[in-house]
Amino acid sequence: MPWLPILIAVPAVGALGVSLLPKGSDKLAKQLTLAVSLVVLALTIAMATQFSAGSKERFQFAQTYDWIPAFGVHFGVGVDGIALVLIALSVILVPIVVLASWHDTDASPDGHAEARPKRSTKTYFALILALEAMMIGVFAATDVFLFYVFFEAMLIPMYFMIGSYGGPQRSYAAVKFLLYSLFGGLLMLVAVIATYVFQAVPQGGEKSFLFTELIGRIQDPATQKWLFLGFFIAFAVKAPLVPFHTWLPDAAAQAPAGAAVLLVGVLDKVGTYGMLRFCLELFPDAAKFFTPLVLVLSVVGIVYGAIVAIGQTDMKRLIAYTSISHFGFIALGVFAMTSDGGAGATLYMVNHGFSTGALFLIVGMLIWRRGSQFISDYGGVQKIAPLLAGAFLIAGLSGLALPGLSSFVSEFLVLIGSYTVYPVYAIIATLGVILAAIYILWMYQRTMNGPTAESVKGMADLNIREKWVVAPLLVLIIGLGFYPKPLLDVINPAVKQTLSTVGVSDPAPKVPAAAEQKGAGQ
Template identity: 60%
Template structure:
């Protein structure tokens, strides 16, 4: 198995699966769903094989590498390879995709047109291809291609299959993303002229710590990449596309958008902003830290005031992404490891909230929080699993997000005590928006259902969907070591490129021990 191009296979398998689904005759269109699910499970199996072949103790910067010349005149290569951070995010995408496909099984209804059903599930597999590609790319230009290509399936998944304002949300999403992509393209072109050049001049290994030009040039390039990644993340004040997209998208689409795609922003900050422009990253850190703290607090306050359930969950992600960025730019091993682990834990916590919110909305037909109340008396399993997902999101000790949030705040406190102190207020806001939402949705007197009758609790398919997500909260809450062992070497190598070391511990008087 070691000779297989696993990363290429991880992209080719879902791409071929999507083509098979599109070519199905109308009489066989009902096979689209089982084919999509089977292909996604095969992709997950390949991802686990890749994990098994990855050596945490290796001194190599990237593993499972593939390098082929593509456009040698410009130093562009078809180059793939992963470190622990990239591999963990690929696995996150591979795990969440079959969960989302199963959750979306009846999204289009029993009477859906065969062509629409095939398109919906084929687009989900294409999205999986591009998600793997953007994290596996080892060439800046190839990364940019996948970065832009991801927009296409998401645009159609929102614009064709979303809610009443789907066209508005899809256009807003694409406009924000294209602006970020165009700014990045300018930075990529600038990187070409400032890089070492050669047939493989766009390789990450060639650029890490080796970008030339004046200090001002490097800072401008840093700003170009950072803006694109801040839009994708999203961070305040370029976050406004996310609530609209999440509110109008199908729950499964929202999970992949917020749980995986948005991680490209924070992944890019680690890989590009810190790895390529270490001096500029240090120069920009005070501003980025400030923006991150604002994102934490602003996102939490907007979540508390939200009246729409899907928008509320989107605003919680703005707050959580602020914490992730905070840990990255704290530039400590503890903060960096916490941020990377937070990317994984946030993906699962957001998946639980979005999917369970979708199950709830499908039973009552509205996203307005005020239209609910007392539903724990009618759907106790749904209420209980929503509460567990919410508690994981607010970082309750024993659940997965607690470990990553603690590491982020502890790592930030080592270097920026004021930022850690303000960001800790985000924990209080998280407790408020999660517990108040649960209270409004599920507690109170038993609701009266007249027209459609009393709704059922979670069925077998829905329980199968949510079970692995709940399991991830417990496993990563009590035993995060496998993920930390995977990402820690990459975090340390990134900080070495930046040229920073952890601050020395201090005693009670403030002097170094």
């Protein structure tokens, strides 16, 4: 069963089908998009049930077809535990986003429409399905050139989703997003071509872009460093990692809520996934050389993102800056190069998608009712919309990594994994935990507590559709907070395989001197 080609093809064909619907078929376009996304989710679940965490194969469900034989390019797909959980994140979020975006292309009910969409409703939902196909493809690609193609192609639907359906400054935000991403992509293209040119081919072998065949072929230390930088900067822009982050607050603030979820919840994860998959394994010596620099950027991002988030007056920009802080944690876990750090970083990618996705969608519901993104325009919402406020609180507490909610497990593993090898960086990173409590709880206090603002009186609570949007995310946030074992059982073997390829191992446990002397005496 060619699971992965089918998973890529179904939403791609669905996008084409939605786009070909006759004019005025808005409701049918929404229903068809939701149906296709649910089919993709069901297929992914069926595939995941056949995944073996204990398999000795590096990539399962692998399919490889010649694409451009003259240059060793293949349509190669396959998944390990890391790719599988990120594909699962993508296909879970898409139907939720479709349901949440049911009225994103309509005018706001209170007349506070941000800007009239430039394109039709069916185009918006076709773009969601096209983006889903590319998100699955980028995580499933086992050919570096194919990965690059999906990496760049994802920009197109997201650019139109922001630029055609976003807020008043959507054109500026979309162009800024595109230019930053194209700059990073250009550097990556140069590095991809150079990887092909400078690879050392074993006797009787041929040059190739297949990931498994590229491992160990770039042997010159200086070449590794230059190629590492080409890949890393592209991934740092996508992630986004400080100082390549400035496009994200504008893009997230202007994008429709559903598009913002896919942008921050999935697309940005391609950056940290690329660091873990390609930067570490293809250029292990360069990765070790640049680790101190990346760790500095990570902890700066953690603290900087959190501090700037505290001062935001726009809810969507605030959530965007919190994500910059969270991506610092993920990069810290990746470059700590320990099994706990790598597993925590991968789990953080998944949990951040759910918690930040929930925050963006709930804020989108508030904006739909009130017509404003500014915190000062709200107050006392808890009294008139308790379900909405309760969902906001749970999603926010997950964002600050409260024990019992999913992000806590991820953040704890990252800090433990990094502390064993880089204690100073881990200690500095804990400031982000403290600052997170400030920016989340202060935002909640100003919007949900206190006297009810005149502008929100009469605000409706969650309706049936919105409950179906929020409920799955809250269940995942709470469920993975108490029982993350199913995901970690899949992630851990893949992380250990990655570290083995890089040539690093976990440090031996340190025994306190007093305990060591007592043991020797006994």
